[in-house]
Amino acid sequence: MSDYRIHGATGEWEVVIGLEVHAQVVSNAKLFSGAATAFGAEPNSQVSLVDAAMPGMLPVLNGECVRQAVRTGMAINAQINAWSRFDRKNYFYPDLPQGYQISQLYHPIVGEGEIEIELEGGATAKVGVERIHLEQDAGKMLHDQHPSMSYVDLNRSGVALMEIVSKPDMRSPEEAGAYVRKLRSILRYVGSCDGNMEQGSMRADVNVSVRKPGQPFGTRTETKNVNSVRFIMAAIEYEANRQVEVLEDGGTIVQETRLFDPDKGETRSLRSKEEAHDYRYFPDPDLLPVELSDAFLAECRESLPELPDAKRARYQDGLGLSAYAANVLTAEVETARWFEQLLAATGEEHAQRAANWVTSDLFGALNRLGRTIEDSPVSAAQAAELLTLTADGTLSGSLAKQVFEIMLETGQDPGAIVEERGLKQTSDTGAIEAVIAGILAANPGQLEQYRGGKEQLFGFFVGQTMKAMQGKANPAVVNELLKKALG
Amino acid sequence: MSVDTATVRHIAKLARIAVSDEEVAALEPELNNILGWIEQLQEVDVTGVEPMTAVIPNQLRLRDDVVNDGNKRDDVLANAPNAEHGFFAVPKVIE
Amino acid sequence: MSDLTDLTVAAIRDGVRDGAFSAREVATAFNANVEKGRALNAYVVETPDHALAAADAADAARASGDLKPLSGVPLGIKDLFATKGVQTTAGSNMLGGFEPVYESTVSGKLFEAGAGMLGKLNMDEFAMGSSNETSAYGPVISPWRRNDGGNAPLAPGGSSGGSASAVAARLCPGATGTDTGGSIRQPAAFVGISGIKPTYGRCSRWGVVAFASSLDQAGPMARDVRDCAILLEAMSGFDAKDSTSLNMPVPNWEAALSGDIRGKKIGIPKEYRIEGVPAEIDAVWQQGIERMRDAGAEIVEVSLPHTKYALPTYYIIAPAEASSNLARYDGVRYGKRSPGEGGIDGMYRATRHDGFGKEVKRRIMIGTYVLSAGFYDAYFNQAQKVRTLIARDFQKVFEQVDLILTPTAPSAAFALGDKTSDPLAMYLNDVFAVPASLAGLPAMSVPAGLDGQGLPLGLQLIGRAFDEQGVLDAGLALEERSTFTHRAEAWW
Numbered sequence A: 001m002s003d004y005r006i007h008g009a010t011g012e013w014e015v016v017i018g019l020e021v022h023a024q025v026v027s028n029a030k031l032f033s034g035a036a037t038a039f040g041a042e043p044n045s046q047v048s049l050v051d052a053a054m055p056g057m058l059p060v061l062n063g064e065c066v067r068q069a070v071r072t073g074m075a076i077n078a079q080i081n082a083w084s085r086f087d088r089k090n091y092f093y094p095d096l097p098q099g100y101q102i103s104q105l106y107h108p109i110v111g112e113g114e115i116e117i118e119l120e121g122g123a124t125a126k127v128g129v130e131r132i133h134l135e136q137d138a139g140k141m142l143h144d145q146h147p148s149m150s151y152v153d154l155n156r157s158g159v160a161l162m163e164i165v166s167k168p169d170m171r172s173p174e175e176a177g178a179y180v181r182k183l184r185s186i187l188r189y190v191g192s193c194d195g196n197m198e199q200g201s202m203r204a205d206v207n208v209s210v211r212k213p214g215q216p217f218g219t220r221t222e223t224k225n226v227n228s229v230r231f232i233m234a235a236i237e238y239e240a241n242r243q244v245e246v247l248e249d250g251g252t253i254v255q256e257t258r259l260f261d262p263d264k265g266e267t268r269s270l271r272s273k274e275e276a277h278d279y280r281y282f283p284d285p286d287l288l289p290v291e292l293s294d295a296f297l298a299e300c301r302e303s304l305p306e307l308p309d310a311k312r313a314r315y316q317d318g319l320g321l322s323a324y325a326a327n328v329l330t331a332e333v334e335t336a337r338w339f340e341q342l343l344a345a346t347g348e349e350h351a352q353r354a355a356n357w358v359t360s361d362l363f364g365a366l367n368r369l370g371r372t373i374e375d376s377p378v379s380a381a382q383a384a385e386l387l388t389l390t391a392d393g394t395l396s397g398s399l400a401k402q403v404f405e406i407m408l409e410t411g412q413d414p415g416a417i418v419e420e421r422g423l424k425q426t427s428d429t430g431a432i433e434a435v436i437a438g439i440l441a442a443n444p445g446q447l448e449q450y451r452g453g454k455e456q457l458f459g460f461f462v463g464q465t466m467k468a469m470q471g472k473a474n475p476a477v478v479n480e481l482l483k484k485a486l487g
Numbered sequence B: 001m002s003v004d005t006a007t008v009r010h011i012a013k014l015a016r017i018a019v020s021d022e023e024v025a026a027l028e029p030e031l032n033n034i035l036g037w038i039e040q041l042q043e044v045d046v047t048g049v050e051p052m053t054a055v056i057p058n059q060l061r062l063r064d065d066v067v068n069d070g071n072k073r074d075d076v077l078a079n080a081p082n083a084e085h086g087f088f089a090v091p092k093v094i095e
Numbered sequence C: 001m002s003d004l005t006d007l008t009v010a011a012i013r014d015g016v017r018d019g020a021f022s023a024r025e026v027a028t029a030f031n032a033n034v035e036k037g038r039a040l041n042a043y044v045v046e047t048p049d050h051a052l053a054a055a056d057a058a059d060a061a062r063a064s065g066d067l068k069p070l071s072g073v074p075l076g077i078k079d080l081f082a083t084k085g086v087q088t089t090a091g092s093n094m095l096g097g098f099e100p101v102y103e104s105t106v107s108g109k110l111f112e113a114g115a116g117m118l119g120k121l122n123m124d125e126f127a128m129g130s131s132n133e134t135s136a137y138g139p140v141i142s143p144w145r146r147n148d149g150g151n152a153p154l155a156p157g158g159s160s161g162g163s164a165s166a167v168a169a170r171l172c173p174g175a176t177g178t179d180t181g182g183s184i185r186q187p188a189a190f191v192g193i194s195g196i197k198p199t200y201g202r203c204s205r206w207g208v209v210a211f212a213s214s215l216d217q218a219g220p221m222a223r224d225v226r227d228c229a230i231l232l233e234a235m236s237g238f239d240a241k242d243s244t245s246l247n248m249p250v251p252n253w254e255a256a257l258s259g260d261i262r263g264k265k266i267g268i269p270k271e272y273r274i275e276g277v278p279a280e281i282d283a284v285w286q287q288g289i290e291r292m293r294d295a296g297a298e299i300v301e302v303s304l305p306h307t308k309y310a311l312p313t314y315y316i317i318a319p320a321e322a323s324s325n326l327a328r329y330d331g332v333r334y335g336k337r338s339p340g341e342g343g344i345d346g347m348y349r350a351t352r353h354d355g356f357g358k359e360v361k362r363r364i365m366i367g368t369y370v371l372s373a374g375f376y377d378a379y380f381n382q383a384q385k386v387r388t389l390i391a392r393d394f395q396k397v398f399e400q401v402d403l404i405l406t407p408t409a410p411s412a413a414f415a416l417g418d419k420t421s422d423p424l425a426m427y428l429n430d431v432f433a434v435p436a437s438l439a440g441l442p443a444m445s446v447p448a449g450l451d452g453q454g455l456p457l458g459l460q461l462i463g464r465a466f467d468e469q470g471v472l473d474a475g476l477a478l479e480e481r482s483t484f485t486h487r488a489e490a491w492w
């Protein structure tokens, strides 16, 4: 794998990274109650009596959350456990109304799987997934609203999370970043998590240790709740260097929980509690084991979309796209979706042209406008029309670019723009011949030089002709007629 | 297995129950008495026996993913010892 | 007219239907008895208006011809059931003043069926106890007294002690109880009434303050077997809000009720003959066996080899579940809050110190301990395995027999304070009740006779899962033959 090393005073150190990603399951209602999961509601408005752990309230499992976890497991070729169970993780905190989190320790719903990541330079690597389990999210605490009180909002309390636990297979910040990006991509393809890291839909606990290459694993620290790919990579980098420094100074690494401070780019120890946590896990007696039928599992499998790896392979092998284009077009589900709408309208025989156009013209424009493909001002249908107008010779390449700019500004269909503004390319040989004749007449010097053997001047005549035709002449026809006229 | 006063205090801490010295002194023999009696379970041969998961054969049902609850903040806060601005208020937690 | 409060549930229902008296008369009579019986400390909240409103609705229903199954029947509701707008405390200071905004499924079903509520019944705190002495409201007193003239106040049993005392003293014709390890059957036996714990999952646990989720079951307590059948029918039924609820139709237990048990096989487990149990218990048991035989049943000696491990198993599993179920009482969202010192943890510790009583704290401590790091396998998992063995014992025996007959409790009612200083001695009172709880089986106590001190003794019938009918039928056969007509002298 990676040859990323930290160069310490005593030599090179290898970094070992494992990630526990908490991904919020896409569902209307919570894992064990019928309250809504939508982001940004008024405090305590999306709370059922179950979520508030009123006396006598009981959990009832949301089937969609189970389905999404199973589909996610299938998407990473993981072992699906048709028999799983929920356990209680007991601890006290004001954002945890029951005094326990319903989670899965002993029998998670998804077992071992694997994710392939793409690294710089086209290399790939595999990162093992240990397990995926379902669990409840906690509520939210606000500490800055009152001088002596903390406020508790239970809207998130009970929202379904998938905890996706990787094996300690990553060896560099880059690999960890690639893993999280790939995981996010898969989740979004599957539709089991929206991947929105700013809203906390995905956050990672980052486990880092260092060792001299070839040595056994060192003691790890866990940096909690890091919520962007950039921060995850920064936290690893900082933490690994910190650990090397401690070890080289003759110290030891304490297994502890740390926090990442994005402003300083540092991790710091959470005030180490005088006693270790003792979560007293045991099977939740309010729930029965989750037993999944073959029909349920079959539906999960059948409902899986084509996933990024398969799609990328198909784009390369089936559509003949370059590795780069296939990668870029499949990395995000929205891009792939948009591209496939485009292909459906143009026909797959135009795949390469379409891919080129999307990766250069469209992405360039979106970048410039600060937009994503989801809110692209040009629809896939409009783009298909534009590509068709180019393919059938109605528009030249430069005309197409002009039309595209107008589309971005006005949102109009390309056909209407061409019609309205008379931007059609002409292949009318008579008209072109007349223009060429005029240009040859106006530039006798260049003509003489050309005929004298300075063939580079051909481009000059093309340019002059196109300019005189206001860019609307079919370049192929111009070339042909010029050659004839220049003799 | 027997517990000493330190263990009694540790358990009380895990359970978030304040205990006075007298309470610890009273609890220690009581718990030891009960735990000593429970100890007899160790003599049961449970080789190959699965721990019970459901006392009566029954299948877990899965709920439809429908929002049919929530939106009852007043009910949720109705019995709160201290509620402010729609939140539960607790003594400040320092993170 | 004879005293309406002497009538059974069935007689009240029928009398209202036939116009022999009005539901309002019944409710008024019971409201008066509730007031008169305050010395028993059976009720912690009285709700005479609720009872009257239901009675008026019943009288109106009769006039319009749409009576419901329990129209005109006022009931007592154990304080473990959340009752909308009516204080629900589970007998604990922790929930002092707690008024649920919701109605438990079981109490809701009873009210739907036309019943009214006379009040909330006292109980052991969070249903943890066998004498009702752990209640924050003080002990319930049994209406019974020993015939030695000593007038020592006796325990009604627990945890449904308020329910037991109230039914026995005619402060209600029937009541709800809950049974985690004998809390319906043992108090029923102590006060000479009937009570049935149905198959685990028959009655929804939604809205019942949880003690030990895998064991808790609601059930009725009433004067006779028929009344238990009537009330259980109204309380039972599938509830989508309880994941452990049984999704099966509720049989018409009352309609099918029959004391004809000819040809049934009744098992007598030899492991229930334990040392130290008074001879009178054995005698009543023997008498019960004879009565079953007289009813045409075949008596079969059976073995439940893991019986002696049931109680220790129970005292691992129930406290473990309780330690977790009671973690929600943290002073944040409802109930008691003591500010304490030292921020949030100080608040937790003070609240839970002040809010919970001694026995509850003891059990939380035991439960916390058996689940804590390093002990899970040795205690909790071992107990769950032994629990499997106990359930298997029953399964095997039920291949040979239809029912099992045992004593309900190893003693008659004891005096208040007798066992409070020795928790273990108190726990041992549930030795016969706990095995059926661990196996989730339907089990019932019916009065069988009096001991030498003139105190009631009960016999327990345990049936196959889902066979409440078999249990009720055998209970009726026993009831018909024991003709238990004794009642406590009203001294209060």
Ligand SMILES: [Mg+2]
Binding pocket: A020, A205
């Ligand atoms: Mg973690």
Ligand SMILES: [Zn+2]
Binding pocket: A022, A135, A163
């Ligand atoms: Zn987690």
